[in-house]
Amino acid sequence: MRRRITTLTVLAALVATVLFALPLGIAVWQYYHDDAKGDLERAADATALAVSEDLNAGRRPTVPPLDEEDDEAGGEVGIYAPDGRMLAGHGPAVGGPVERQAAEAAADVVIGREGEEIALAVPVVSGPRVTGVVRAAMPLSQLRLRIVLTWLGMAGLAVATTGVSWLMARRSTKRLVRPMEELAAAAERLGDGDFTARSPRAGIAEIDQVGEALDTTAARIGSTLERERAFSAEASHQLRTPLTGLRLQLEAALETPDADPRAAIRAGIASADRLERTIEDLLALGRERRAPRAELDLEALLEEVRQAGEALLSPHGRTLRITRQDPPPARVAAAAVRQVLGVLLDNAATHGRGTVTLVARDAGDALAIDVADEGPDLGETDPFATAAAGHGIGLRLARSLAEAEGGRLRLSLPDPPTFTLLLPAADPPAPA
Incomplete structure (x- = not known):
């Protein structure tokens, strides 16, 4: 060129x-x-x-x-x-x-x-x-x-005029071609998967415009890929809860050979159903998190949570207690709330002790769901931080799902460890 x-x-x-x-x-x-x-x-x-x-x-x-x-x-x-x-x-x-x-x-x-x-x-x-x-x-x-x-x-x-024209042409060509070459190199790096590639500015409006568009595209692709990778990692961690319940049920059935195998099979099928539901929920949340929401059926949701919690806690001799204190209606995605509560129950089963308490209550303009156990004092520890061993990935996913629904998930009490999920309450119906 x-x-x-x-x-x-x-x-x-x-x-x-x-x-x-x-x-x-x-x-x-x-x-x-x-x-x-x-x-x-x-x-x-x-x-x-x-x-x-x-x-x-x-x-x-x-x-x-x-x-x-x-x-x-x-x-x-x-x-x-x-x-x-x-x-x-x-x-x-x-x-x-x-x-x-x-x-x-x-x-x-x-x-x-x-x-x-x-x-x-x-x-x-x-x-x-x-x-x-x-x-x-x-x-x-x-x-x-x-x-x-x-x-x-x-x-x-x-x-002499031709020589001057040749020199000026070389200088102008260098100024024009070098930014294009750098732009092509940045595009090649972007094609190779380096989404941090950025094109330098040449001082030429048209070329800089192309470079800015390429940088914006690279930033968007990198951000999207990073979100997808994070969601995939968190979602794979989230699948651990129903798999752990299924494994515990199967191990309990093996340890008691005299027990009725039909009960273990039914429990395994129920755990497989919960695993399938978890996969469907994660796929639905990954595709669309801002679709119009129907009013949350809290009773059906708490019943599903009770079954999943008992499957996790019963093998360890622990119980789940669910109470309701006039909870208001909420218009959020049931799949998101189900996954958030699943993470909190898995966290309580893995790191907590004693009875796990779930309270659905009215918090003014929000529906509050508290999940507490009798575990050790968390002190100044940030439970949402991801440690080297991977602890905290599920809590991070739960918090991101709650924020996607317009709510919040926080550690309300370090001792006993109590996590509170706040969801915006549904607007009251207009008077007739």
Whole structure:
């Protein structure tokens, strides 16, 4: 691309130079011919005025010296009789066709080429009679030298102009192409999966616009991928709860071979159903978290939570107590609330002790659900922070799900450990 832009720029400069140089060269050629004619005519007229008295009186004339300008031009002046004999000055011994034409036609000025000279003849008249002819001549080589030198100067100027155009084209190409190359490199890094790639600013509005659009795209893709990765990690952790319940039930059935296997199978099927429900909830929440919400069926939800909690706690000899204290209706996604409570129960079963208490109550403009156990004092520990072993991933997911529904999840008491889920209450129905 660099070579192409530079070549096109130099070609454009060459075409412009040629189109300008051709008429200018012709104008130079015409100018020097006209200038030479003017010099010769001036020298011939001056000499004719000086010798007209001698020629009219029949005396032999003397050629006056040329002025400095005509002498530097390389001109020669000769005086001829009407019959073509040279009387004085410089030139051929016998006048040529230019002198004869001037003597015969008595024209004011006759100019033409004689051999390797350009000659101009002016007649000297006395009344109707031609008394002599003044001839001024200049070597054609002198005229050609002036034209060629001027043309060479023009050619040198054209070469210099083309060189300057080449330098400017290289500089402009570097300024234009380098940002494009850097932009292409940033796009290639983005295609390779490096979403931190950013394109530098070039100071060119159009290129910077493309770079800003590419940076915005990279940021959006990186943010989206990061959210998807985080959600996948948290969702996979969330699946641990029903799997743990199913495993405990199966292990309990193996430890009591005399028990009825049908009860263990029914419990396993119920755990598998909860696992399937968890997967469906996570997929639904991952696809859309801002869809219009129906009013939460709190009774059905608490019943599902009771079954899941008993499956987790019963193998450890622990119980789940659920109470209701006039909870208000809420318009939130049941799947999100189910998953949040599932995380809190799993946290209580894994890290807590004793009886787990779940209280659904009225908190003013919100539905509050408290989950507490008899575990150790958490003190200043942040339970939502992710430790190296992965603890806290489920709580982080639960908090993000609660915030997506317009609610909050916080540690309301460190001792005994009590987590509170606050959900916005549904608007009261309008009066009839």
